[in-house]
Amino acid sequence: MFQLTGNFILIASTILAIALPILAAVLWSRKPPASGGRPVAVLKFLGRIGLILVAQVTAMAALFFYVNDQYGFYASWSDLLGLGHDTPARIVQVNELHPGTGKLEVLNVHAKSGVSADTLVWLPPGYDASGSTRYPVVMFLPGQPSHPQNLFNEYDFGDVASQAIAAGTVRPFVGVFPPIMIAPPRDTECVDVPHGPQAQTWLTSDVPAAVQAKYRVEPPGKHWSLMGWSTGALCAAKLTLGHPTEFAAAVSLAGEFDTYLDNTTGDLFGSNTQLRNENSATWLYHQYGMRGTKLLMISSKQDEWAWIATEKMAQVTRGDPAVSLITFPAGGHNFHVYKPYISTALDWLDRAGSLG
Structure with a gap:
């Protein structure tokens, strides 16, 4: 209550x-x-x-x-009060989904990055654990601070994805919602911090390995894609550009494209300029281009946090057919404003080929 x-x-x-x-x-x-x-x-x-x-x-x-x-800044009282003991918040209860909108499970991932955390997994309607079909994967990354269950609930992901699948605009896929806040309250920006949290390894290696071990999914590559909200959008873009053999496409919902440092991140790079560059989607694009991947950027022009960065990235990638941009005139940096674009993002991923 x-x-x-x-x-x-x-x-x-x-x-x-x-x-x-x-x-x-x-x-x-x-x-x-x-x-x-x-x-x-x-x-x-x-x-x-x-x-x-x-x-x-x-x-x-x-x-x-x-x-x-x-x-979705804080998922629980322990998050708010800083009682998480430097570990991700557990998913203690999974909400019942509406009939016909798939199934939600909690996957506890014990990883070589040193992280042990709960990841939310959404299975589409018709998924049968004993079947033979292998499903594409959409990994959806929350903001910072935030929680996978907040992201899933606020975007009504089960309903939206099930409706798109039923309408035939999106092929069935498995949704994976890992935490990116693996060493709370520190904001790692999805970086493998020297002598610190290995957040990038967690997302690019540990979570995919655990998902493959339990569920009938395609291996990482052309049928794995990333979506991200806010800080998760930064992660989605830079991980796709930096790991083109593991992820085929990325959707940035209200994201930036360059990792920043402040009092919540601490020193993420240990004075390593190359590591900082490799955690910038802008630098990665300048250096390598899309390398066969695709990117969709979605931003409100009134979202000051995201719009300046999105406009800059749009200028950098102008004319690249692998990069798409959706903007709208009004609305701030919150779930309610971006919620109508979840179905648009899934439809784009399907047309981009990463869903089969």
């Missing part, structure tokens, strides 16, 4: 944020009783100040819960 990303806490905090100022106004409009002296007056004053403070804190909390719901 009191999950950080649940509707209950958002609705309850919003109701309280509205009700407390109304309650204060009602109490203050009442005719005061006969004076009980200075101590009573002081208590009344302090009570009013306390009520004002509680109302303000509640309003700020309601705003935080709303923004977190839109952006």
Whole structure:
């Protein structure tokens, strides 16, 4: 009931944020009783100040819960409070999907990168563990900080993908949702950090190996593709350009194309200029081109976080038939704005050939 990303806490905090100022106004409009002296007056004053403070804190909390719901910054109370002990948050419960929209499973990956983490796996309608058909894979990377289950839920991925498959616009595929925040609260930007978290190895080697070991999927290569949201979009673009034999196509939803450093990342490169270059999609494109891969960039022109970087990458790749661009005029950096483009992205991946 009191999950950080649940509707209950958002609705309850919003109701309280509205009700407390109304309650204060009602109490203050009442005719005061006969004076009980200075101590009573002081208590009344302090009570009013306390009520004002509680109302303000509640309003700020309601705003935080709303923004977190839109952006998926924190998946749980332990994420918010920094109690994850430097390990990715576990997926403790998987929501039931609507009938006919596939099946959702949790795959625990124990990896050579040193990471042990839960990865969400979506199996399309008709997937049969005992069958012989091998499925293409779409690996969808969340933002930072965020969580695979937030990404899946906020984009209604099971419903959207199942509808596209049923309509015949997309061939059946397996969806894989790994965490990219493998050493919380540090933002690794999907980099193999010298003497630190091996985030790129986790995504390009460990997760694919674990998925192949359990599910009937095609091997990495022409039938594996990446989608990413926000920081996950940066990862999707640079991993595809940097690993063209493992991933055939990438979709960037509101992403940047150059890894940056700040107080949440720390030193990711250890003063290694070449490593920094190899973690820039822009540099990789300048150096090697698309190398047989394809890229779709999707960005709102009002999304300041993503639009400047997307426009720059569009100029760099202008005229390249392997690069596509979808822009729209309005909307900020949140799930709600980009949700209508999930089906568009899947359709593009199918036409790009990475889904079969």
